[in-house]
Amino acid sequence: xxxxxxxxxxxxxxxxxxxxxxxxxxxxxxxxxxxxxxxxxxxxxxxxxxxxxxxxxxxxxxxxxxxxxxxxxxxxxxxxxxxxxxxxxxxxxxxxxxxxxxxxxxxxxxxxxxxxxxxxxxxxxxxxxxxxxxxxxxxxxxxxxxxxxxxxxxxxxxxxxxxxxxxxxxxxxxxxxxxxxxxxxxxxxxxxxxxxxxxxxxxxxxxxxxxxxxxxxxxxxxxxxxxxxxxxxxxxxxxxxxxxxxxxxxxxxxxxxxxxxxxxxxxxxxxxxxxxxxxxxxxxxxxxxxxxxxx
Numbered sequence: 001x002x003x004x005x006x007x008x009x010x011x012x013x014x015x016x017x018x019x020x021x022x023x024x025x026x027x028x029x030x031x032x033x034x035x036x037x038x039x040x041x042x043x044x045x046x047x048x049x050x051x052x053x054x055x056x057x058x059x060x061x062x063x064x065x066x067x068x069x070x071x072x073x074x075x076x077x078x079x080x081x082x083x084x085x086x087x088x089x090x091x092x093x094x095x096x097x098x099x100x101x102x103x104x105x106x107x108x109x110x111x112x113x114x115x116x117x118x119x120x121x122x123x124x125x126x127x128x129x130x131x132x133x134x135x136x137x138x139x140x141x142x143x144x145x146x147x148x149x150x151x152x153x154x155x156x157x158x159x160x161x162x163x164x165x166x167x168x169x170x171x172x173x174x175x176x177x178x179x180x181x182x183x184x185x186x187x188x189x190x191x192x193x194x195x196x197x198x199x200x201x202x203x204x205x206x207x208x209x210x211x212x213x214x215x216x217x218x219x220x221x222x223x224x225x226x227x228x229x230x231x232x233x234x235x236x237x238x239x240x241x242x243x244x245x246x247x248x249x250x251x252x253x254x255x256x257x258x259x260x261x262x263x264x265x266x267x268x269x270x271x272x273x274x275x276x277x278x279x280x281x282x283x284x285x286x287x288x289x290x291x292x293x294x295x
Contacts, residue, residue: 003242011237012247018230020257023102024265025221026093032215034206035090040198041216043082043191045223050188053232062185063192073175074186078193080172082227087201089165095158098262099274103142104159106255106281108166109288110135115170120177131284138280139163146273183235191227248289252282 029038054060067074093101110132116122124132143159179186202208210216241247255278262268 004240005242005246008237008240008242008247009250011233011240012250015230015233015237016250016254016257018225018233019251020254021261022222022226023093023098023258024261025218025226026090026101027098027262027266027268029215029218029222030090030094032212033210033219035087035094036198036202036205037208037210038090038215038219038222039082039086040202041210041219042223042227043086043195043198045220046082046227047188047191047195049224049228050184050191054185054188057184059182059185062182063189066181066186066189067193073179074189075193077172077175077186078190078195079197080168080175081194082191083194083197083201085165085168085172086227087198088161088168092158092162092165095155096162097154097271098266098268099259099270100142100154101158101162102258103255103274103278103281104139104162105166105169106278106285107135107139107163108169109285110281111166112170112173113288115167115174119171119174127287127290131287134280134284134287138277138284140277141273141280142277144273145271146276184232187231249286252285255282 026038033041051060054062089101089105092104096104113122113124113128114132117124139159143154145154176186237247238244259270259274259278263270
């Protein structure tokens with residue numbers, strides 16, 4: 001593929017724009033659907049979308065060989081994403097204000113650096129440790145709404161689930177780090193293998209009674225943009241990029257745009273502690289970015 005930084009920036013900004021809307025979409029949809037119902041519709045939508053993309057790119061034939069070569073790997077990946085990761089993340093959004101859940105979710109890259117120590121044999125540098133301290137200080141500020149001494153969490157379970165989702169997402173990328181298969185075909189295979197678990201869990205955790213058209217609209221939107229088009233756009237950005245660091249830094253726009261949308265669309269008041277905590281988290285992530293650029 002011919003490198004084109006302008007195209008890369010355009011695709012990256014499209015991905016960032018899509019990711020910036022999903023916290024609002026999550027919260028709206030959860031007022032009509034339960035987390036498992038939302039996951040059922042959104043993941044099915046993603047499967048349809050990725051199937052169409054793979055069909056257009058003539059990649060559907062890859063699925064059989066990928067599964068036969070590594071069945072347990074893809075079964076495990078499918079259970080992590082979409083099943084466990086999104087179910088836990090959606091439940092966190094159900095219990096917490098959207099600004100808290102989405103801000104805490106941004107610490108997954110910090111969790112990645114911690115998990116890389118036992119699973120990939122990497123060592124933590126001083127910058128990694130600084131990033132961890134900053135990131136989790138931001139988590140504490142956001143989770144307590146700035147009342148650090150009281151340690152009064154609005155929803156301890158919600159905070160726990162939000163942080164657990166970051167570990168699952170980090171684990172997904174660690175397991176995927178040595179996977180040389182086509183990323184879109186691999187993602188489709190993960191969704192296909194994870195979907196039966198979602199189907200089985202739906203009547204256990206909720207039911208199939210989903211009459212609200214608003215919930216359907218929101219869940220389809222999530223499936224198309226959070227789980228589908230944003231992923232494809234980001235991959236396209238990285239493939240076109242001459243300088244991937246410039247592209248990667250654009251992701252830090254997303255949480256702040258997301259806060260504005262939450263306040264504008266669903267009228268969620270933005271806590272000062274959320275802004276302060278986000279600055280701590282983003283600072284930690286930027287320190288990691290500087291380290292990765294040098295290495």
